[in-house]
Amino acid sequence: MAAGNAEREAEWWRGCVIYQIYPRSFQDSTGDGSGDLKGITARLAHVASLGIDAIWLSPFFKSPMADMGYDVSDYRDVDPMFGTLEDFDALVAEAHRLGLKLIIDQVISHSSDKHEWFVESRAGGDSAKADWYVWADAKPDGSAPNNWQSLFGGPAWEWDATRRQYYMHNFLAAQPDLNFHNPEVQDALLDTVRFWLERGVDGFRLDTVNYYFHDRWLRDNPPLAASVAGTNGATTTYAFQEHLFDKTRPENLDFLKRFRALLDEYPDRAAVGEVGDEDRSLQTLAAYTSGGDKLQMCYTFDLLGPQFSAAHVRGCVEAFENAVADGWVCWAFSNHDVVRHVSRWTRPGENPDAVAKFSIALLACLRGSICLYQGEELGLDEAELAYEDLRDPLGIRFWPGVKGRDGCRTPMVWEAGAENGGFSTGKPWLPVPQAHRDRAVDVQNGEERSVLAAYRSILALRKRHAALVGGSIRFLDAEGDVLAFVRERDGESLLCLFNFAGADAGWALPPDIAVVEPIELAVDAGGVLDEGVLALPALGCFLGRIA
Template identity: 50%
Template sequence: MANDWWKGAVVYQIYPRSFLDTNGDGIGDLAGIEKKLDHIAGLGADAVWLSPIYPTPNRDFGYDISDYVGIAPEMGTLDSFDRLLAATHERGMKLILDQVLSHTSDQHPWFLESQLSKDNEKSDWYVWAEAKEDGTVPNNWMSAFGGPAWSWHPLRRQYYFHKFLKQQPKLNFHKPEVVSACMDVLRFWLDRGVDGFRLDVANSYLHDAQLTDNPPTPREERTFLDWAHAPRLQQHIHDANMPENEWAMREVRKVMDEYEGRFAFGEFSERPEMLGRYTGPEHLHSAYTFDFIEDFMFQPQLFRDYYEKLLADLPDLTPCVTFSNHDVVRPVTRWGGGQNGERGDDALAKLALTLLVSLKGTVLMYQGEELGLPEVDLEQKDIHDPVGDLYFPWAKGRDGCRTPIPWEAKKAQAGFSSGAPWLPIPDYHRERAVDVQAADEASVLTHARAVVALRHAHPALGHGEISFLDTEGSVLAFTREEGGEKILCVFNLGKEGEARFALPDTLTAAGDIFSLAGAGFSDGAVALPPRGAWLARVG
């Protein structure tokens, strides 16, 4: 089981720029993470995942890497990384790094050489293509950040492919030397002692070498998110998400299997139905999709469909489950209807955390989720994210979920830095500072610690199979079962009105283990106040 430590684990994601700054430049650093490891260990986390810490021009804040085997100067040095790794291990936690192998920065030495000519040693390490006769782009592929996924290079007199910003040219995984170099990047960090990787856009390593146009998304299948963002109006089946991409996942797994007890999971933001092609005994250990983190409705059917439809043919997969990360609106704002704003919604935050740790899978918890932080509504002058720059004010990008962690309510910059932080910290985040919540038995932080401990105390919650029960209205109910232990988990996702769930004849209550918002059992039914939950052993 030591090699399967990740199954059912709780992984805490850190966005390093916004965790803790120790040198006063307003940007979080590795020393700050090391200083606050006890906070993470105190949550009961099994592992820490760091968003990119490598040298970068910060066009996409670390997801545009200019050196795969270094540390960004604002973050620290390789020595400070080694200290952080050792300190993490000393506390019994694993350390996972983000790896962005689909593309690099345009300032990476590989691209600087590739752009020089059509016949140099790295000329085909990136995806280059001739213009059409009239000078237009090679095909209809669109960048995830808007506009064509091609940019003209005057020196080579060709277009190069970038699925994201033009400063993020796409690596050519059809080139064996590229694959070999990327696998050596993984080995560099594995040799240093890291315990695994989160693979950014793992669905996009391979592209169609014939550069076939993407077809449109059928009108009847388009959601409000699709209509809001032009790149989503086409099906990304040739620029990414290809069946052949499983070959790249297999190459990653071969490297991981050279080391004992290491873990690789992927981000699959498009075409979640491909999950089975990219995970498994010879592919990635696990993965997460955007089913939960792009949802704004918070309805019971969402969770049932995820397991009973998307994962129906993958009974052996332990998925990664997450409600929040550095790319999406924070859940208390997203699921709170966007109306809670500065007030936050502690009841919703507690319910979401209880549900998260009750689901089958490896839990990914994003920094600030344990505090119930709401999204920050930023002014235009504070926007750094290229997505926010593109769509402001109609959409403000991802900066609102990336603001610094408030550590101490009464300190300057809420204890994050002695200097001006790179993103502002609003007063309504100060009110939810770690020191305030640590002293409050009714706080979201205290609740987060309790529900993570509950998960660890019950094998059924950490590793058990999940089976959903028929419900009505806002009620979600399922059982988790492992090694003779069976736990019933019932939730009222609604924000108004009490709900009731009648215990099926096949189940007998054998003692509750957790109650939220006064939920309780009597006369054969569970009474659930708004945002209430009830977990109990059943026979």
């Protein structure tokens, strides 16, 4: 292999396309209503057909499922509902046969309260693991040690009658936080990472990567200015505080270096971190990906919200480019925790398919790696579920103010005419909406104007252009709701234009830019160049090679 090719293979993650699979909702092979590893293996050909580089597999570890697998009770085993270690090995082998990398979701900021480590830790006393979790005494009045709040609402502290202390939990009380200030905890967690590296995984998605460390002195978080002013419209108590002391602590940088050193013992491995850090997300992303000795890339929630405008996207991307000198970002529009972007961004009177095609064209042209969420290639929207159908603890607790995350987690639809859309022969763990069945894979396969066809075409186009995979990005001024930028690499320069507006727009070519060749995008509304002016219809896109 030539040196240049070897370098590109070692950095396969830079500019790659990742496809997130939510195992419980992808494919059921047993008829019990829940997806499993064998089901995923059987459907990998569909994933490969999209032009994907890597799979991100959400948690499949042994778990009581208080938070759908994000509460791990055994980091070295597969939960029986998903199969066995042998099933996992078969999945790895099939993914690699198809040329796909496999990234697994490593959830190490907290464990399940059923993990043997926590069972031993709560015994206290002379237990070897007494200090493996974050324990603290009650205040003299019996209240919690400080004012920290759980992301799932209420105090981030739970009283334990066995140990007669409080323990910290950033999420559910069933998810106690591990004490990363204890080197033994770090060692044990890194050993579990090595276990999966030895089984052939290509990388890790690090859940809540900035939540690992807490403030040693347990100092109170200050309130947000909006909370003091009485203008905070938050739906959970977590959003009332500035989270200075319960996450994103400086000690995390040294742990991430340890993690990277382990990763580097194995060739061509990579890690992507999930950063949820409110207004500090970009600074945190920059710190976690700089220097080549921590994470290869991170992603934030900047493009996972309701904002859908040229100004918002430009602001997010430019802020990242200005903040991060040598790091790398992974952009996503949907995942298992947010309302699907077709529902978030489709305005009244608009065609959801047009929004879906516009979105993948935009995502494919941004600088960075990109992550797709299962079902978005079909243009699936957010499912409307009844309260009695909910399984997400967040939605169950805060309904109806917060509907939870089940609406984006409903099963994948494979065959419109099959029972439950081909997902399962049993009753699915979440309902399969009829509207989703109408968009099944078998319906869209072979339809040249389908959302699925657009995904395949646009991702193939991205692979053909080095400038889109790893090139630089430079924004150009544009009026209205038009986003204009240039991608450049290895002598190739591409002009990218996107009209977010619900009406036609025009964009005059600057004097220093000449379009040599328009490049066809598989969208419903393409831009047309006429005498130096690009006419862009509503949700119109244009891609062209420039001199």
